[in-house]
Amino acid sequence: MPRYSQLYDAILKGDLKTAVSTTQEALAKGADPENLVAESMVPAMDEVGRRFEANEYFVPELMIAARAMKGALEILRPLLTQKGAKPTGRIVIGTVKGDLHDIGKNLVASMLEGGGFEVIDLGINVSPQQFVEAVKRTNAEMVGLSALLTTTMPSMRTIVQAFKDAGLRDRVKIMIGGAPITQEYANEIGADAFGENARTAVTLARQLMGVC
Numbered sequence: 001m002p003r004y005s006q007l008y009d010a011i012l013k014g015d016l017k018t019a020v021s022t023t024q025e026a027l028a029k030g031a032d033p034e035n036l037v038a039e040s041m042v043p044a045m046d047e048v049g050r051r052f053e054a055n056e057y058f059v060p061e062l063m064i065a066a067r068a069m070k071g072a073l074e075i076l077r078p079l080l081t082q083k084g085a086k087p088t089g090r091i092v093i094g095t096v097k098g099d100l101h102d103i104g105k106n107l108v109a110s111m112l113e114g115g116g117f118e119v120i121d122l123g124i125n126v127s128p129q130q131f132v133e134a135v136k137r138t139n140a141e142m143v144g145l146s147a148l149l150t151t152t153m154p155s156m157r158t159i160v161q162a163f164k165d166a167g168l169r170d171r172v173k174i175m176i177g178g179a180p181i182t183q184e185y186a187n188e189i190g191a192d193a194f195g196e197n198a199r200t201a202v203t204l205a206r207q208l209m210g211v212c
């Protein structure tokens with residue numbers, strides 16, 4: 001049973017208005033933003049995915065659930081990104097080419113900002129060249145890649161190779177994540193780390209920067 005069942009239900013049903021109002025009410029009652037995400041919102045999206053797989057939900061339901069999730073996250077974002085004074089490092093992040101899923105990537109970006117990182121978010125459907133160019137332009141020390149589709153995962157390997165071809169692989173740490181990604185896959189393609197969720201992403205990023 002999710003901790004805030006009204007919020008869970010609102011996202012599951014794609015009810016944006018209730019998702020927003022229940023988030024505001026929960027915060028007013030002192031709920032922790034990270035707990036709201038981890039205990040109610042992410043489980044709701046997991047259930048949406050399960051229903052989609054079981055042919056109980058179709059693309060329109062995915063879309064309205066995603067809209068409700070994003071609406072609630074919009075309210076939490078400023079709270080998740082409150083940061084300390086000293087920047088810990090710079091990270092370029094994006095969802096790989098062919099992939100339009102950005103809820104998880106946005107959450108990771110917010111939490112990294114909250115963890116003191118400067119985040120350059122390239123958005124969705126990002127090509128290997130765009131990642132390389134962004135690192136050149138910003139001198140970022142780290143790259144975060146997100147993929148939610150098994151069909152777009154291979155793009156991560158191409159991106160690792162693109163950094164090698166550009167002579168930048170030794171200069172950047174590459175962290176990958178997304179529902180189909182595993183540690184084994186990270187090892188296989190030569191990424192530096194795999195993060196299961198947004199919280200782990202922050203811990204890993206700190207480790208990669210040698211600041212923990």
Ligand code: B12
Binds near residue numbers: 059098105145197201
């Ligand atoms: C919402 C959703 C959509 C929305 C996306 C809206 C948006 N703006 O993001 C829409 C409707 C657009 C969509 C479209 C499609 N989707 Co979709 N979608 C989902 C769903 C239900 C939820 C994803 C989500 O937001 N989860 C919540 C977030 C918080 O979790 P997360 O993304 O996993 O992110 C966390 C971690 O993975 C990790 N993480 C993520 N990125 C990164 C990056 C780094 C660096 C690190 C360290 C960590 C990390 O941290 C995050 C936070 O904790 C999933 C089901 C699921 N359970 O994943 C299906 C799912 C991913 N979709 C699926 C499919 C098939 C599709 C479509 C092909 C459907 C279609 N027929 O058109 C299209 C593809 C469009 C495209 N080209 O990308 C399948 C993929 C199957 C597969 N094996 O590849 C899934 C798994 C559903 C299913 N069970 O079948 N989808």
